[in-house]
Amino acid sequence: MTIQESGTARPAGRPRSEKAEKAIIEATLDLIGDGMGVSELSIEAIASKAGVGKTTIYRRWSSKEDLIVDALSTLKAPLPPLTGVSVRDDLISLLDAMRKEAGNRRNRCVMNIAMNEADRYPRLMERFMKRAVEPRKEALRSVIERGIATGELRADLGVDMCVAVLSGAMLWHTKWGPAGDLPSDLAERVVDAALEGLAP
Amino acid sequence: MTIQESGTARPAGRPRSEKAEKAIIEATLDLIGDGMGVSELSIEAIASKAGVGKTTIYRRWSSKEDLIVDALSTLKAPLPPLTGVSVRDDLISLLDAMRKEAGNRRNRCVMNIAMNEADRYPRLMERFMKRAVEPRKEALRSVIERGIATGELRADLGVDMCVAVLSGAMLWHTKWGPAGDLPSDLAERVVDAALEGLAP
Numbered sequence: 001m002t003i004q005e006s007g008t009a010r011p012a013g014r015p016r017s018e019k020a021e022k023a024i025i026e027a028t029l030d031l032i033g034d035g036m037g038v039s040e041l042s043i044e045a046i047a048s049k050a051g052v053g054k055t056t057i058y059r060r061w062s063s064k065e066d067l068i069v070d071a072l073s074t075l076k077a078p079l080p081p082l083t084g085v086s087v088r089d090d091l092i093s094l095l096d097a098m099r100k101e102a103g104n105r106r107n108r109c110v111m112n113i114a115m116n117e118a119d120r121y122p123r124l125m126e127r128f129m130k131r132a133v134e135p136r137k138e139a140l141r142s143v144i145e146r147g148i149a150t151g152e153l154r155a156d157l158g159v160d161m162c163v164a165v166l167s168g169a170m171l172w173h174t175k176w177g178p179a180g181d182l183p184s185d186l187a188e189r190v191v192d193a194a195l196e197g198l199a200p
Numbered sequence: 201m202t203i204q205e206s207g208t209a210r211p212a213g214r215p216r217s218e219k220a221e222k223a224i225i226e227a228t229l230d231l232i233g234d235g236m237g238v239s240e241l242s243i244e245a246i247a248s249k250a251g252v253g254k255t256t257i258y259r260r261w262s263s264k265e266d267l268i269v270d271a272l273s274t275l276k277a278p279l280p281p282l283t284g285v286s287v288r289d290d291l292i293s294l295l296d297a298m299r300k301e302a303g304n305r306r307n308r309c310v311m312n313i314a315m316n317e318a319d320r321y322p323r324l325m326e327r328f329m330k331r332a333v334e335p336r337k338e339a340l341r342s343v344i345e346r347g348i349a350t351g352e353l354r355a356d357l358g359v360d361m362c363v364a365v366l367s368g369a370m371l372w373h374t375k376w377g378p379a380g381d382l383p384s385d386l387a388e389r390v391v392d393a394a395l396e397g398l399a400p
Contacts, residue, residue: 035320037237116316120235147398154400160377161369161393167376168368169361176367177360193361197397200354 023050024057028071033106038068038117038124069127072114075107076132079139087147088191094140095170095187102174102182140167153195165194223250224257228271233306238268238317238324269327272314275307276332279339287347288391294340295370295387302374302382312375340367353395365394 027050031041043064047054061067080097082090102108118125144162147153153162169190173182183189227250231241243264247254261267280297282290302308318325344362347353353362369390373382383389 112316116313151400153398157389157393157398161389162398164369164372164377164390165365165393165398168370168372169364170368171371171375172364172368175371177364189361190364193357193365194394195397195399196354197395197399198353198357198362198365199395199397200351 020050020052020056021060024052024060024067025071025074026050028067029075029106029110032068032071032113033110035113037113038064038121041068043067065121065124065127068114068124069131072110072128073132075101075111076136077101079135082139082143087143087150087152088195090143091140091147091166091191092187094136094143095166095190097136098167098170098174099182099184099187102170108174137163162194166190169194220250220252220256221260224252224260224267225271225274226250228267229275229306229310232268232271232313233310235313237313238264238321241268243267265321265324265327268314268324269331272310272328273332275301275311276336277301279335282339282343284346287343287350287352288395290343291340291347291366291391292387294336294343295366295390297336298367298370298374299382299384299386302370308374337363362394366390369394 024046027046028041031045031049032038036045041064043054043057046067047057050057057067061070077097077100080093082093084090102111114125114128140163141159144153144159144166147162148155148159170187173186173190224246227246228241231245231249232238236245241264243254243257246267247257250257257267261270277297277300280293282293284290302311314325314328340363341359344353344359344366347362348355348359370387373386373390
Protein backbone atom coordinates (compact mmCIF):
# COMPACT_ATOMS: atom_id res chain seq x y z
CA MET A 1 0.00 0.00 0.00
CA THR A 2 1.54 3.31 -1.00
CA ILE A 3 1.04 5.47 1.98
CA GLN A 4 2.77 8.71 1.21
CA GLU A 5 4.34 10.44 -1.71
CA SER A 6 8.12 10.32 -1.48
CA GLY A 7 9.61 13.51 -0.22
CA THR A 8 6.58 14.71 1.72
CA ALA A 9 7.82 15.28 5.20
CA ARG A 10 5.20 14.44 7.78
CA PRO A 11 6.68 14.82 11.22
CA ALA A 12 5.08 13.15 14.22
CA GLY A 13 1.76 12.76 12.41
CA ARG A 14 1.96 9.04 11.78
CA PRO A 15 -0.45 7.70 14.37
CA ARG A 16 -3.23 10.06 13.34
CA SER A 17 -2.36 9.43 9.72
CA GLU A 18 -2.69 5.68 10.09
CA LYS A 19 -6.00 6.09 11.84
CA ALA A 20 -7.27 8.26 8.98
CA GLU A 21 -6.08 5.73 6.45
CA LYS A 22 -7.92 2.96 8.21
CA ALA A 23 -11.07 5.09 8.39
CA ILE A 24 -10.83 5.83 4.67
CA ILE A 25 -10.39 2.15 3.76
CA GLU A 26 -13.29 1.16 5.99
CA ALA A 27 -15.52 3.91 4.60
CA THR A 28 -14.75 2.73 1.06
CA LEU A 29 -15.61 -0.87 1.91
CA ASP A 30 -18.76 0.15 3.80
CA LEU A 31 -20.01 2.19 0.85
CA ILE A 32 -19.34 -0.66 -1.58
CA GLY A 33 -21.03 -3.05 0.87
CA ASP A 34 -24.05 -0.75 0.98
CA GLY A 35 -24.43 -1.36 -2.72
CA MET A 36 -22.66 1.67 -4.11
CA GLY A 37 -21.09 0.72 -7.42
CA VAL A 38 -17.62 1.82 -8.47
CA SER A 39 -19.05 4.48 -10.76
CA GLU A 40 -21.27 5.96 -8.05
CA LEU A 41 -18.55 5.90 -5.42
CA SER A 42 -17.00 9.33 -5.06
CA ILE A 43 -14.08 10.70 -3.10
CA GLU A 44 -16.57 13.16 -1.59
CA ALA A 45 -18.77 10.37 -0.27
CA ILE A 46 -15.79 8.45 1.10
CA ALA A 47 -14.34 11.55 2.78
CA SER A 48 -17.66 12.37 4.35
CA LYS A 49 -18.21 8.85 5.65
CA ALA A 50 -14.63 8.60 6.95
CA GLY A 51 -14.84 12.01 8.60
CA VAL A 52 -11.78 13.36 6.80
CA GLY A 53 -11.19 16.03 4.20
CA LYS A 54 -10.83 15.17 0.51
CA THR A 55 -7.23 16.35 0.56
CA THR A 56 -6.42 13.76 3.21
CA ILE A 57 -7.51 11.11 0.71
CA TYR A 58 -5.72 12.67 -2.26
CA ARG A 59 -2.54 12.92 -0.19
CA ARG A 60 -2.50 9.10 -0.07
CA TRP A 61 -4.19 7.97 -3.25
CA SER A 62 -3.89 9.60 -6.61
CA SER A 63 -7.18 8.18 -7.87
CA LYS A 64 -10.38 6.51 -6.79
CA GLU A 65 -9.26 3.33 -8.53
CA ASP A 66 -6.02 3.19 -6.53
CA LEU A 67 -8.00 3.56 -3.32
CA ILE A 68 -10.46 0.83 -4.30
CA VAL A 69 -7.67 -1.60 -5.21
CA ASP A 70 -6.06 -0.95 -1.82
CA ALA A 71 -9.37 -1.30 0.00
CA LEU A 72 -10.28 -4.58 -1.69
CA SER A 73 -6.80 -5.96 -1.08
CA THR A 74 -7.23 -5.53 2.67
CA LEU A 75 -10.05 -8.10 2.46
CA LYS A 76 -7.61 -10.81 1.50
CA ALA A 77 -5.66 -12.16 4.43
CA PRO A 78 -1.93 -12.61 3.85
CA LEU A 79 -0.86 -16.05 2.70
CA PRO A 80 -0.73 -18.36 5.70
CA PRO A 81 2.61 -19.99 6.52
CA LEU A 82 2.84 -23.50 5.09
CA THR A 83 4.77 -26.19 6.90
CA GLY A 84 5.64 -28.03 3.71
CA VAL A 85 5.38 -31.33 5.57
CA SER A 86 2.02 -32.87 4.77
CA VAL A 87 0.03 -31.79 1.73
CA ARG A 88 -3.18 -32.33 3.70
CA ASP A 89 -2.05 -29.86 6.39
CA ASP A 90 -0.98 -27.23 3.85
CA LEU A 91 -4.28 -27.56 2.00
CA ILE A 92 -6.14 -27.04 5.28
CA SER A 93 -4.08 -23.90 6.01
CA LEU A 94 -4.84 -22.43 2.59
CA LEU A 95 -8.55 -23.25 2.70
CA ASP A 96 -8.79 -21.99 6.26
CA ALA A 97 -7.51 -18.60 5.06
CA MET A 98 -10.45 -18.57 2.60
CA ARG A 99 -12.81 -19.35 5.46
CA LYS A 100 -11.47 -16.52 7.61
CA GLU A 101 -11.79 -13.98 4.83
CA ALA A 102 -15.33 -15.02 4.02
CA GLY A 103 -16.33 -15.09 7.68
CA ASN A 104 -17.17 -11.40 7.79
CA ARG A 105 -20.55 -10.76 6.19
CA ARG A 106 -19.77 -7.27 4.97
CA ASN A 107 -16.50 -8.41 3.44
CA ARG A 108 -18.21 -11.28 1.67
CA CYS A 109 -20.81 -8.91 0.32
CA VAL A 110 -18.19 -6.37 -0.81
CA MET A 111 -16.21 -9.07 -2.56
CA ASN A 112 -19.29 -10.33 -4.40
CA ILE A 113 -20.18 -6.84 -5.53
CA ALA A 114 -16.63 -6.07 -6.55
CA MET A 115 -16.25 -9.27 -8.57
CA ASN A 116 -19.44 -8.37 -10.31
CA GLU A 117 -18.00 -5.08 -11.43
CA ALA A 118 -15.14 -6.92 -13.09
CA ASP A 119 -16.72 -6.60 -16.51
CA ARG A 120 -17.18 -2.86 -16.20
CA TYR A 121 -13.79 -2.11 -14.63
CA PRO A 122 -11.42 -4.69 -16.09
CA ARG A 123 -8.25 -2.74 -15.32
CA LEU A 124 -9.16 -2.18 -11.69
CA MET A 125 -10.09 -5.83 -11.22
CA GLU A 126 -6.99 -7.02 -12.99
CA ARG A 127 -4.85 -5.07 -10.56
CA PHE A 128 -6.78 -6.45 -7.62
CA MET A 129 -6.60 -10.03 -8.92
CA LYS A 130 -2.89 -9.72 -9.53
CA ARG A 131 -2.15 -8.33 -6.14
CA ALA A 132 -4.51 -10.21 -3.86
CA VAL A 133 -5.96 -13.23 -5.65
CA GLU A 134 -3.26 -14.66 -7.91
CA PRO A 135 -0.67 -15.30 -5.15
CA ARG A 136 -3.27 -17.35 -3.25
CA LYS A 137 -4.21 -19.35 -6.35
CA GLU A 138 -0.58 -19.95 -7.13
CA ALA A 139 0.11 -21.18 -3.59
CA LEU A 140 -2.76 -23.68 -3.85
CA ARG A 141 -1.60 -24.91 -7.24
CA SER A 142 1.93 -25.43 -6.03
CA VAL A 143 0.83 -27.42 -2.97
CA ILE A 144 -1.27 -29.60 -5.28
CA GLU A 145 1.63 -30.06 -7.69
CA ARG A 146 3.80 -31.08 -4.75
CA GLY A 147 1.11 -33.57 -3.67
CA ILE A 148 1.02 -35.10 -7.13
CA ALA A 149 4.81 -35.34 -7.16
CA THR A 150 4.97 -37.01 -3.74
CA GLY A 151 2.05 -39.32 -4.50
CA GLU A 152 -0.17 -37.81 -1.80
CA LEU A 153 -2.58 -36.81 -4.59
CA ARG A 154 -3.68 -38.74 -7.67
CA ALA A 155 -1.77 -37.82 -10.79
CA ASP A 156 -4.57 -38.60 -13.25
CA LEU A 157 -6.98 -35.83 -12.27
CA GLY A 158 -4.89 -32.82 -13.21
CA VAL A 159 -4.22 -29.76 -11.10
CA ASP A 160 -7.30 -27.82 -12.27
CA MET A 161 -9.70 -30.53 -11.15
CA CYS A 162 -8.06 -30.69 -7.70
CA VAL A 163 -8.29 -26.90 -7.36
CA ALA A 164 -11.92 -27.01 -8.53
CA VAL A 165 -12.98 -29.61 -5.96
CA LEU A 166 -11.14 -27.97 -3.04
CA SER A 167 -11.79 -24.29 -3.75
CA GLY A 168 -15.22 -25.02 -5.16
CA ALA A 169 -16.40 -26.72 -1.99
CA MET A 170 -15.23 -23.72 0.06
CA LEU A 171 -16.80 -21.30 -2.42
CA TRP A 172 -20.09 -23.18 -2.21
CA HIS A 173 -20.14 -22.85 1.56
CA THR A 174 -19.48 -19.11 1.44
CA LYS A 175 -22.13 -18.54 -1.21
CA TRP A 176 -24.84 -21.09 -0.57
CA GLY A 177 -24.14 -22.67 2.77
CA PRO A 178 -26.27 -22.18 5.87
CA ALA A 179 -26.34 -18.56 7.05
CA GLY A 180 -24.08 -17.46 9.89
CA ASP A 181 -20.43 -17.98 10.59
CA LEU A 182 -18.60 -20.70 8.73
CA PRO A 183 -17.76 -23.50 11.18
CA SER A 184 -14.17 -23.33 12.42
CA ASP A 185 -13.41 -26.90 11.27
CA LEU A 186 -14.81 -26.34 7.78
CA ALA A 187 -11.47 -26.30 5.94
CA GLU A 188 -10.42 -29.56 7.57
CA ARG A 189 -13.72 -31.24 6.76
CA VAL A 190 -13.61 -30.02 3.15
CA VAL A 191 -10.04 -31.24 2.63
CA ASP A 192 -10.80 -34.66 4.12
CA ALA A 193 -14.00 -35.06 2.09
CA ALA A 194 -12.14 -34.04 -1.07
CA LEU A 195 -9.15 -36.30 -0.47
CA GLU A 196 -11.11 -39.36 0.61
CA GLY A 197 -14.05 -38.90 -1.75
CA LEU A 198 -17.79 -39.09 -1.30
CA ALA A 199 -18.01 -42.81 -2.10
CA PRO A 200 -17.40 -45.27 0.75
CA MET B 201 -44.53 -18.01 -17.72
CA THR B 202 -47.68 -15.93 -17.68
CA ILE B 203 -48.28 -15.03 -21.26
CA GLN B 204 -51.60 -13.26 -21.37
CA GLU B 205 -54.12 -11.86 -19.03
CA SER B 206 -57.12 -14.15 -18.72
CA GLY B 207 -60.01 -13.06 -20.79
CA THR B 208 -58.07 -11.11 -23.39
CA ALA B 209 -59.10 -12.54 -26.72
CA ARG B 210 -56.21 -12.62 -29.15
CA PRO B 211 -57.29 -14.30 -32.36
CA ALA B 212 -54.73 -15.81 -34.73
CA GLY B 213 -51.96 -13.63 -33.34
CA ARG B 214 -50.11 -16.31 -31.42
CA PRO B 215 -47.11 -16.94 -33.69
CA ARG B 216 -46.22 -13.27 -33.95
CA SER B 217 -46.92 -12.92 -30.27
CA GLU B 218 -44.51 -15.69 -29.33
CA LYS B 219 -41.85 -14.18 -31.52
CA ALA B 220 -42.28 -10.82 -29.79
CA GLU B 221 -42.12 -12.48 -26.42
CA LYS B 222 -38.86 -14.18 -27.30
CA ALA B 223 -37.43 -10.89 -28.59
CA ILE B 224 -38.41 -9.13 -25.37
CA ILE B 225 -36.83 -11.83 -23.20
CA GLU B 226 -33.64 -11.77 -25.27
CA ALA B 227 -33.48 -7.97 -25.20
CA THR B 228 -33.82 -8.02 -21.42
CA LEU B 229 -31.02 -10.55 -21.07
CA ASP B 230 -28.80 -8.71 -23.55
CA LEU B 231 -29.20 -5.44 -21.67
CA ILE B 232 -28.42 -7.09 -18.33
CA GLY B 233 -25.44 -8.83 -19.98
CA ASP B 234 -24.22 -5.46 -21.24
CA GLY B 235 -23.95 -4.40 -17.64
CA MET B 236 -27.25 -2.62 -17.19
CA GLY B 237 -28.35 -3.01 -13.59
CA VAL B 238 -31.92 -3.73 -12.60
CA SER B 239 -32.47 -0.11 -11.57
CA GLU B 240 -31.18 1.27 -14.88
CA LEU B 241 -33.12 -1.23 -16.96
CA SER B 242 -36.28 0.38 -18.30
CA ILE B 243 -39.26 -0.90 -20.25
CA GLU B 244 -38.41 1.78 -22.82
CA ALA B 245 -34.89 0.42 -23.33
CA ILE B 246 -36.15 -3.15 -23.57
CA ALA B 247 -38.90 -2.21 -26.03
CA SER B 248 -36.46 -0.30 -28.19
CA LYS B 249 -33.92 -3.12 -28.24
CA ALA B 250 -36.60 -5.75 -28.92
CA GLY B 251 -38.16 -3.66 -31.67
CA VAL B 252 -41.61 -3.70 -30.09
CA GLY B 253 -43.84 -1.10 -28.53
CA LYS B 254 -44.03 -0.63 -24.77
CA THR B 255 -47.67 -1.73 -24.79
CA THR B 256 -46.62 -5.09 -26.24
CA ILE B 257 -44.50 -5.57 -23.13
CA TYR B 258 -47.13 -4.33 -20.69
CA ARG B 259 -49.69 -6.64 -22.32
CA ARG B 260 -47.59 -9.59 -21.10
CA TRP B 261 -45.88 -8.39 -17.95
CA SER B 262 -47.39 -6.13 -15.37
CA SER B 263 -44.02 -4.92 -14.08
CA LYS B 264 -40.34 -4.80 -14.92
CA GLU B 265 -39.67 -7.19 -12.05
CA ASP B 266 -42.05 -9.80 -13.46
CA LEU B 267 -40.30 -9.57 -16.82
CA ILE B 268 -36.85 -9.92 -15.25
CA VAL B 269 -37.91 -12.97 -13.22
CA ASP B 270 -39.24 -14.58 -16.41
CA ALA B 271 -36.13 -13.65 -18.39
CA LEU B 272 -33.74 -15.03 -15.78
CA SER B 273 -35.78 -18.20 -15.45
CA THR B 274 -35.26 -18.99 -19.13
CA LEU B 275 -31.52 -19.28 -18.39
CA LYS B 276 -32.12 -22.33 -16.24
CA ALA B 277 -32.65 -25.50 -18.25
CA PRO B 278 -35.53 -27.71 -17.13
CA LEU B 279 -34.60 -30.49 -14.75
CA PRO B 280 -33.05 -33.36 -16.70
CA PRO B 281 -34.79 -36.74 -16.50
CA LEU B 282 -33.16 -38.98 -13.89
CA THR B 283 -33.04 -42.74 -14.38
CA GLY B 284 -33.04 -43.44 -10.67
CA VAL B 285 -30.78 -46.44 -11.25
CA SER B 286 -27.24 -45.41 -10.35
CA VAL B 287 -26.57 -42.40 -8.16
CA ARG B 288 -23.42 -41.71 -10.17
CA ASP B 289 -25.42 -41.45 -13.41
CA ASP B 290 -28.06 -39.20 -11.87
CA LEU B 291 -25.39 -36.92 -10.41
CA ILE B 292 -23.79 -36.67 -13.85
CA SER B 293 -27.17 -35.75 -15.41
CA LEU B 294 -27.75 -33.00 -12.85
CA LEU B 295 -24.23 -31.57 -13.10
CA ASP B 296 -24.35 -31.75 -16.88
CA ALA B 297 -27.44 -29.53 -16.82
CA MET B 298 -25.34 -26.98 -14.89
CA ARG B 299 -22.63 -27.23 -17.54
CA LYS B 300 -25.08 -26.66 -20.39
CA GLU B 301 -26.56 -23.57 -18.77
CA ALA B 302 -23.18 -22.08 -18.05
CA GLY B 303 -21.91 -22.90 -21.53
CA ASN B 304 -23.25 -19.70 -23.02
CA ARG B 305 -21.00 -16.78 -22.19
CA ARG B 306 -23.72 -14.16 -22.18
CA ASN B 307 -25.93 -16.29 -19.97
CA ARG B 308 -23.09 -16.87 -17.53
CA CYS B 309 -22.43 -13.15 -17.41
CA VAL B 310 -26.11 -12.30 -16.93
CA MET B 311 -26.42 -14.81 -14.12
CA ASN B 312 -23.37 -13.40 -12.35
CA ILE B 313 -24.70 -9.88 -12.62
CA ALA B 314 -28.16 -10.90 -11.51
CA MET B 315 -26.90 -12.81 -8.48
CA ASN B 316 -24.96 -9.77 -7.56
CA GLU B 317 -28.08 -7.66 -7.48
CA ALA B 318 -29.60 -10.05 -4.97
CA ASP B 319 -28.83 -7.71 -2.08
CA ARG B 320 -30.52 -4.77 -3.75
CA TYR B 321 -33.55 -6.63 -5.05
CA PRO B 322 -34.21 -9.36 -2.51
CA ARG B 323 -37.83 -9.92 -3.53
CA LEU B 324 -37.00 -10.28 -7.21
CA MET B 325 -34.16 -12.68 -6.48
CA GLU B 326 -36.24 -14.67 -4.04
CA ARG B 327 -38.86 -15.25 -6.73
CA PHE B 328 -36.19 -16.27 -9.22
CA MET B 329 -34.50 -18.60 -6.73
CA LYS B 330 -37.79 -20.20 -5.83
CA ARG B 331 -38.83 -20.78 -9.38
CA ALA B 332 -35.59 -21.70 -11.12
CA VAL B 333 -32.90 -22.54 -8.58
CA GLU B 334 -34.57 -24.32 -5.65
CA PRO B 335 -36.04 -27.22 -7.69
CA ARG B 336 -32.56 -27.99 -9.02
CA LYS B 337 -31.00 -27.86 -5.56
CA GLU B 338 -33.74 -30.07 -4.21
CA ALA B 339 -33.20 -32.63 -6.97
CA LEU B 340 -29.49 -32.81 -6.19
CA ARG B 341 -30.13 -33.17 -2.47
CA SER B 342 -32.60 -35.96 -3.01
CA VAL B 343 -30.23 -37.93 -5.26
CA ILE B 344 -27.55 -37.53 -2.58
CA GLU B 345 -29.94 -38.66 0.14
CA ARG B 346 -30.80 -41.69 -1.98
CA GLY B 347 -27.07 -42.41 -2.38
CA ILE B 348 -26.53 -42.26 1.36
CA ALA B 349 -29.51 -44.56 1.90
CA THR B 350 -28.29 -47.13 -0.66
CA GLY B 351 -24.68 -46.95 0.53
CA GLU B 352 -23.42 -45.51 -2.76
CA LEU B 353 -22.32 -42.43 -0.81
CA ARG B 354 -20.67 -42.14 2.60
CA ALA B 355 -23.12 -41.43 5.39
CA ASP B 356 -20.67 -39.56 7.62
CA LEU B 357 -20.16 -36.47 5.44
CA GLY B 358 -23.67 -35.08 5.48
CA VAL B 359 -25.70 -33.92 2.52
CA ASP B 360 -24.42 -30.32 2.56
CA MET B 361 -20.80 -31.38 2.20
CA CYS B 362 -21.63 -33.66 -0.75
CA VAL B 363 -23.56 -30.84 -2.44
CA ALA B 364 -20.67 -28.45 -1.74
CA VAL B 365 -18.03 -30.71 -3.31
CA LEU B 366 -20.11 -31.56 -6.39
CA SER B 367 -21.75 -28.20 -7.12
CA GLY B 368 -18.69 -26.31 -5.95
CA ALA B 369 -16.40 -28.04 -8.43
CA MET B 370 -18.81 -27.20 -11.26
CA LEU B 371 -19.19 -23.64 -9.99
CA TRP B 372 -15.41 -23.24 -9.91
CA HIS B 373 -15.11 -24.32 -13.54
CA THR B 374 -17.77 -21.86 -14.67
CA LYS B 375 -16.22 -19.00 -12.72
CA TRP B 376 -12.50 -19.58 -12.72
CA GLY B 377 -11.81 -22.36 -15.18
CA PRO B 378 -9.98 -21.90 -18.47
CA ALA B 379 -11.84 -19.59 -20.86
CA GLY B 380 -13.97 -21.05 -23.61
CA ASP B 381 -16.60 -23.76 -23.66
CA LEU B 382 -16.76 -26.14 -20.75
CA PRO B 383 -15.60 -29.59 -21.92
CA SER B 384 -18.48 -31.94 -22.72
CA ASP B 385 -17.22 -34.60 -20.30
CA LEU B 386 -16.78 -32.14 -17.43
CA ALA B 387 -19.75 -33.35 -15.35
CA GLU B 388 -18.60 -36.96 -15.57
CA ARG B 389 -15.04 -36.05 -14.59
CA VAL B 390 -16.24 -33.91 -11.67
CA VAL B 391 -18.53 -36.65 -10.35
CA ASP B 392 -15.80 -39.29 -10.60
CA ALA B 393 -13.20 -37.05 -8.95
CA ALA B 394 -15.65 -36.22 -6.16
CA LEU B 395 -16.76 -39.80 -5.58
CA GLU B 396 -13.30 -41.38 -5.70
CA GLY B 397 -11.44 -38.51 -4.03
CA LEU B 398 -8.20 -36.71 -4.80
CA ALA B 399 -6.03 -39.06 -2.77
CA PRO B 400 -4.84 -42.26 -4.47
